[in-house]
């Protein structure tokens with residue numbers, strides 16, 4: 001039995017998470033779902049966006065399934081990632097039939113370092129009207145993220161998905177010390193694996209992810225660059241409604257769609273649940289429930305291809321109705 005800490009959060013999180021949970025229940029896998037609070041609403045009630053009891057529940061469960069947070073997003077998810085030390089933020093970018101994608105051959109994974117860089121939160125006013133943000137790069141975090149990414153590239157090679165290509169995005173021509181270390185550690189670690197390493201300046205890489213996305217397999221980069229590249233990459237495969245993510249550490253897994261709470265459509269029943277369903281598939285694989293993951297992905301692919309979707313994907317169903325179409329095919 002898998003215990004899952006479910007945090008719906010704010011806005012459409014309250015719609016897409018229950019939709020995905022209904023599909024998880026349809027797989028027949030033995031789950032216990034334990035609801036917990038985080039985000040704007042609990043902040044307004046208690047003054048705390050990430051309650052201690054939610055952190056406790058997250059640590060006691062086998063995985064955390066998170067929806068979205070509004071204005072408090074960074075206070076909730078960045079803090080949770082740090083507390084759970086989920087140092088790898090895994091962001092698949094894949095073209096699905098029936099979805100308006102840049103091309104049909106896109107299938108790569110962005111691995112974003114998830115603990116440091118500019119996300120250390122070290123900001124200061126160092127003089128009147130002068131403000132700084134400190135970017136932290138440590139050899140330890142570099143080792144961990146590059147080993148994680150190289151293992152992923154090797155696994156995909158063993159599955160025949162690709163030939164071990166792995167790409168590092170950095171800005172070492174400007175950030176000569178911090179990204180010089182980042183780039184050098186990448187090649188140092190890559191030597192220990194049967195992979196094909198390459199690197200690009202992150203601005204050029206951003207362009208290549210648009211002009212030739214089908215040529216990439218595993219892309220590894222630092223925190224803020226990963227945040228930016230992954231949103232742009234989502235745009236090449238149908239938008240943030242198609243963007244799942246898995247925050248992975250040595251002890252915990254935190255699963256969340258990349259999109260936010262979308263207050264403009266919250267409560268209308270039209271939120272696209274695909275990103276959250278794809279996130280549920282990532283969680284099933286993390287829990288080694290690979291047969292169930294395959295069944296959900298096959299069911300989702302059929303639903304997408306037949307436009308049994310929410311309006312943003314060309315269909316006419318509600319969030320719940322789309323999830324029901326997936327669930328009955330699982």
Ligand SMILES: O=C(O)CSCC(=O)C(=O)O
Pocket residue numbers: 073074077078227258
């Ligand atoms: O920048 C962050 O990661 C924290 S705010 C939510 C977000 O943008 C993302 O999860 O990509």
